[in-house]
Amino acid sequence: MRILCQAAQSVRNERGNHATRKPAKASVNLFEKDGAGYLVVHTEKSKGKGEKFALKANLNRCLAKFVHEGKLTIEFKEPSVNIMISKADPGQLKKLLSAIKTSFEGKTLVGVGVLTSATNKPVKIGKTTKINILSRDDYKTKLSKKSGIPAELEEFRCHGIGMKQIDMRLFKLRHLSVLDMTRNNLTTLNPKLFQLRLKALILSDNKLDERAFSKLKSSPIAESLQKLDLSVNKLHSLPSLCHFLKLSSLIIDKNIITRLPTRLPSTLTSLSARENKICFTEFPRFHKFINLNLSDNPFSMLHKFKVDTSKIPVSRTLAQVAAAKILKHKLQINPRKVPPTLNNLLESIRFCPCGEPLSDRKRMFLSGYDVRKYTSDKDTVAPMANNFVIPQIEFCCSNECFVKFSSTLQFEEDPPEPNSEDGMVVD
Incomplete structure (x- = not known):
């Protein structure tokens, strides 16, 4: 049995003071050698076989009050350290606690189903759900061909490294919910981007115009997206967003937009369109916002520019009706x-x-x-x-x-x- 968790180590001295390391992703397992049980803790910085602690008659106590929350503290006599486990599976942790008690009493753990055959550091500890790229070196290190992109990745942020295209490997991720490509050199978008079920898409400070969003309409992303940031780009108009089911925040500051859509998603509560070229609005009167920022637009529409449509003959088509x-x-x-x-x-x-x-x-x-x-x-x-x-x-x-x-x-x-x-x- 191998438990994935967070572990911190606290070293005790003779005066009772503690020097504690920061919690880190860890793997905890048990093994036996010559009839004696050992607890092994691997962290991402561990070398070789990790840190090994004997269990037989080598415990002061186990603090198990919050084991149902995935927390356990083990106090060893030699060396004088405390191992503090958190974010573990409560069921697995209860089995570990029972096995530690058995091994402490000098009994064998063979046949209990908790021993691991290998003591080497596992290939991967825990899950990588977030990646932040802030430099070219970051990109080469974290997304090398050898390491690849974790399949469980949920948030990917890549800021200011001059990317001209979004990494194709991201389009295969099923759990990706946040994609942030701020301050790059994107001019086009791969249509596969709109097949992702993202919650937040941030494309601020790039070189995108309305042609980049020609495939956005009726795409799967419309069913999940909650935040869209297209500020500081080259947009003259907005793509149709009325079919977006969950969009609540839209940021389009510092573009060249002259008109806003006449129909907005009913879920949209926050709209920021500062520093554009908007001359007038056409909002439905029943649409209510929480935040609405339209500052630094010309709003130059006057009565004299209005077209008189009262005398224009109108024939309604079946589609209009x-x-x-x-x-x-x-x-x-x-x-x-x-x-x-x-x-x-x-x-x-x-x-x-x-x-x-x-x-x-x-x-x-x-x-x-x-x-x-x-x-x-x-x-x-x-x-x-x-x-x-x-x-x-x-x-x-x-x-x-x-x-x-x-x-x-x-x-x-x-x-x-x-x-x-x-x-x-x-x-």
Whole structure:
């Protein structure tokens, strides 16, 4: 029996003081030689056969109060050390404790099923679930062809080493949940990336544009991703994210984005789009945020730039009517099983301020969107200097809604500043 755990060693002196080593990943096992039992502790830094401790009449006590939590402390007489085991399997630890007691009494452990035939250090101790790469040397050492990438890896972070592509070996990992490629030179993304069921994807400070995400739509990653960071890239627009089922945090700061999507994932509660080129928003009025940061955008949309759509003849297609009905009745659909035309309409559909999905865009006006009313964060940043109200394009489902909301939500433009020269107002 070999127990994978964390182990720390404390050396006792005559005065009762302890010098304790930091806990490390370890492997603990028992073996017998000439009828005497021994406890062997291997750590990642152990050399040869690890540290061996005799058990027969060589124990002061075993502190087993928290063995059900995977913790056990063994006090040896010679040498004067304490072995502190933690993060072990409680069932295995109880068997080990029973075997230690048997061996302490001088009885054999043969036939008990706890002895190991080999005393050499195991090839691998514990599981490697996280890897952080901060330099080229790190990359060569931790991801060499000899060591490979651990199959159980859950988090991979690679910062600032100029990577132009994501390592293909990562696409084979079933347990990978966090991928962080901050400050590299990525310009394209392998479509296999979107087949991973990640919880967090961080691609900040690279050279990605919207073409890199052409295969993102309806991919398996949409079912699991909770955080997406695309800040400091070269995005002019965002990929469709409305089919993402768990996305709660989206960071797109410092890009060249001019418009935000008209339809957002219902789970999205945190959006940061600082320092882009956004002139107006089109958020559904029923969508509430916890954090919303739109600071340092121009928001230059004015009433005079608005197009009058009231006299444009509109003929609704069957797909437009179907898209509106799907959203109105909140029907769950698989985007991979519906026609592309319907999919595109579902992604770009607008909502009336009353919440009704629109199958046409006939009644339009420029409204004011007060970010404080749609966020729960008391420290919300004002998007326009000290002004919390930004221009938003609205479409209405009926003449009644148009009359009602165009009067109550109308965007109030700041009056133009008078021309002045030497302190005198010029007509």
